[in-house]
Amino acid sequence: xxxxxxxxxxxxxxxxxxxxxxxxxxxxxxxxxxxxxxxxxxxxxxxxxxxxxxxxxxxxxxxxxxxxxxxxxxxxxxxxxxxxxxxxxxxxxxxxxxxxxxxxxxxxxxxxxxxxxxxxxxxxxxxxxxxxxxxxxxxxxxxxxxxxxxxxxxxxxxxxxxxxxxxxxxxxxxxxxxxxxxxxxxxxxxxxxxxxxxxxxxxxxxxxxxxxxxxxxxxxxxxxxxxxxxxxxxxxxxxxxxxxxxxxxxxxxxxx
Amino acid sequence: xxxxxxxxxxxxxxxxxxxxxxxxxxxxxxxxxxxxxxxxxxxxxxxxxxxxxxxxxxxxxxxxxxxxxxxxxxxxxxxxxxxxxxxxxxxxxxxxxxxxxxxxxxxxxxxxxxxxxxxxxxxxxxxxxxxxxxxxxxxxxxxxxxxxxxxxxxxxxxxxxxxxxxxxxxxxxxxxxxxxxxxxxxxxxxxxxxxxxxxxxxxxxxxxxxxxxxxxxxxxxxxxxxxxxxxxxxxxxxxxxxxxxxxxxxxxxxxxxxxxxxxxxxxx
Numbered sequence: 003x004x005x006x007x008x009x010x011x012x013x014x015x016x017x018x019x020x021x022x023x024x025x026x027x028x029x030x031x032x033x034x035x036x037x038x039x040x041x042x043x044x045x046x047x048x049x050x051x052x053x054x055x056x057x058x059x060x061x062x063x064x065x066x067x068x069x070x071x072x073x074x075x076x077x078x079x080x081x082x083x084x085x086x087x088x089x090x091x092x093x094x095x096x097x098x099x100x101x102x103x104x105x106x107x108x109x110x111x112x113x114x115x116x117x118x119x120x121x122x123x124x125x126x127x128x129x130x131x132x133x134x135x136x137x138x139x140x141x142x143x144x145x146x147x148x149x150x151x152x153x154x155x156x157x158x159x160x161x162x163x164x165x166x167x168x169x170x171x172x173x174x175x176x177x178x179x180x181x182x183x184x185x186x187x188x189x190x191x192x193x194x195x196x197x198x199x200x201x202x203x204x205x206x207x208x209x210x211x212x213x214x215x216x217x218x219x220x221x222x223x224x225x226x227x228x229x230x231x232x233x234x235x236x237x238x239x240x241x242x243x244x245x246x247x248x249x250x251x252x253x254x255x256x257x258x
Numbered sequence: 259x260x261x262x263x264x265x266x267x268x269x270x271x272x273x274x275x276x277x278x279x280x281x282x283x284x285x286x287x288x289x290x291x292x293x294x295x296x297x298x299x300x301x302x303x304x305x306x307x308x309x310x311x312x313x314x315x316x317x318x319x320x321x322x323x324x325x326x327x328x329x330x331x332x333x334x335x336x337x338x339x340x341x342x343x344x345x346x347x348x349x350x351x352x353x354x355x356x357x358x359x360x361x362x363x364x365x366x367x368x369x370x371x372x373x374x375x376x377x378x379x380x381x382x383x384x385x386x387x388x389x390x391x392x393x394x395x396x397x398x399x400x401x402x403x404x405x406x407x408x409x410x411x412x413x414x415x416x417x418x419x420x421x422x423x424x425x426x427x428x429x430x431x432x433x434x435x436x437x438x439x440x441x442x443x444x445x446x447x448x449x450x451x452x453x454x455x456x457x458x459x460x461x462x463x464x465x466x467x468x469x470x471x472x473x474x475x476x477x478x479x480x481x482x483x484x485x486x487x488x489x490x491x492x493x494x495x496x497x498x499x500x501x502x503x504x505x506x507x508x509x510x511x512x513x514x515x516x517x518x519x520x521x522x523x524x525x526x
Contacts, residue, residue, distance in 0.1 A: 060429060078433045090430050094448040094525045103444055104434035132525045
């Protein structure tokens with residue numbers, strides 16, 4: 003086995019509603035190796051976001067073990083960056099101040115770090131704007147810059163482009179790939195968009211729902227550079243489509 | 259060429275429309291007070307209103323000029339404003355500190371909750387008898403009443419503002435291991451600021467109401483005293499002048515806080 007960054011063993015998560023115990027995730031097992039790009043996909047309510055939050059340490063009440071660099075995850079931290087569906091920029095701080103807010107105050111070259119990371123997402127000119135002055139795509143780019151500025155080993159993306167329009171979404175996917183290749187950060191993206199999962203991920207983890215468990219893990223053969231129109235892309239995408247709709251158990255799967 | 263001309267045309271008409279809208283706004287805004295003034299003057303002129311109950315606007319203006327000339331008018335206003343600022347300042351300081359503390363520390367909120375809930379519905383005016391017994395009719399009793407009146411709006415809004423902060427931001431702070439003092443300065447205070455400013459505005463309005471009430475009962479200076487003194491001298495013109503002054507000064511103070519609010523909350 004190659005260098006394992008994050009390992010999940012027998013992860014089960016449940017919560018109680020009144021007397022009823024609701025199992026969200028059941029016996030999840032997989033490893034994430036250093037430098038990989040992993041997509042997690044599943045029908046809504048399968049607990050994929052919960053799984054990501056557990057990886058990030060935002061949710062720590064579960065059974066089983068989640069080890070990051072061999073150590074138990076007990077809470078969130080800078081080493082594991084998290085990009086939320088909403089950009090989550092503080093509206094009263096400028097773009098630069100928002101990034102500074104996330105950095106350790108002792109960092110000696112704060113200004114340079116902010117500048118470099120804004121350059122990396124192509125927003126060098128936006129440093130002094132307020133989030134209210136940015137478009138949705140720009141705001142999400144700032145969120146990416148903020149995460150990268152902290153030099154995470156693992157970047158967790160929770161449906162990061164879900165709220166964006168289709169064109170911006172495609173653009174930001176390419177941007178994410180570029181940054182992944184440039185910075186060598188391990189990335190895990192949770193999405194409900196199969197195209198996005200196949201386009202970005204080297205592996206696609208398909209989750210089943212009720213209770214959430216791993217249905218199948220696909221290794222994706224990526225063409226370099228990636229090509230949304232290549233036959234390989236479509237073949238793999240169609241495979242997951244079929245799997246996905248079997249999971250969803252919807253009769254309209256015939257229509258595809 | 260033609261296109262350029264068209265653009266210029268639409269530009270100038272847009273500009274003209276803007277001016278028209280401004281004039282209309284101005285007219286609508288001032289037509290109501292002007293109408294009331296005219297009706298009032300008219301009723302006085304036709305003898306419907308009598309000078310000894312409801313003097314004409316002209317008479318009120320004349321008295322106000324007289325009072326302004328010998329300086330008593332400003333003395334009264336100054337006395338009231340000074341009291342308000344003092345009482346409001348004390349209340350704002352206490353309410354902000356306690357409100358933030360209650361917002362941050364759940365146990366502190368629990369500890370203070372019953373007493374504050376019990377004291378809150380008591381109108382500040384109901385404190386006047388006790389305040390006079392405790393502090394006499396000097397300044398202290400008035401400032402005490404003003405402070406009581408201003409405290410609760412500020413406290414309640416500050417607490418509400420802090421509790422209303424989006425927990426998503428606190429989650430973000432956890433991801434980036436932001437220290438607690440930084441969370442307070444960069445998330446909690448600015449996040450609660452709109453509520454806090456609303457609290458200050460309501461508190462100031464309440465303080466102004468309280469000063470007049472307190473002065474009407476026991477004082478030798480101030481706008482409230484001026485009102486009561488004029489009543490005992492049967493000078494309705496001065497009574498009306500006093501009432502208008504209370505309204506005008508109250509509006510000026512409210513405008514000032516609103517301006518401050520706009521400056522502080524730039525990001526919206």
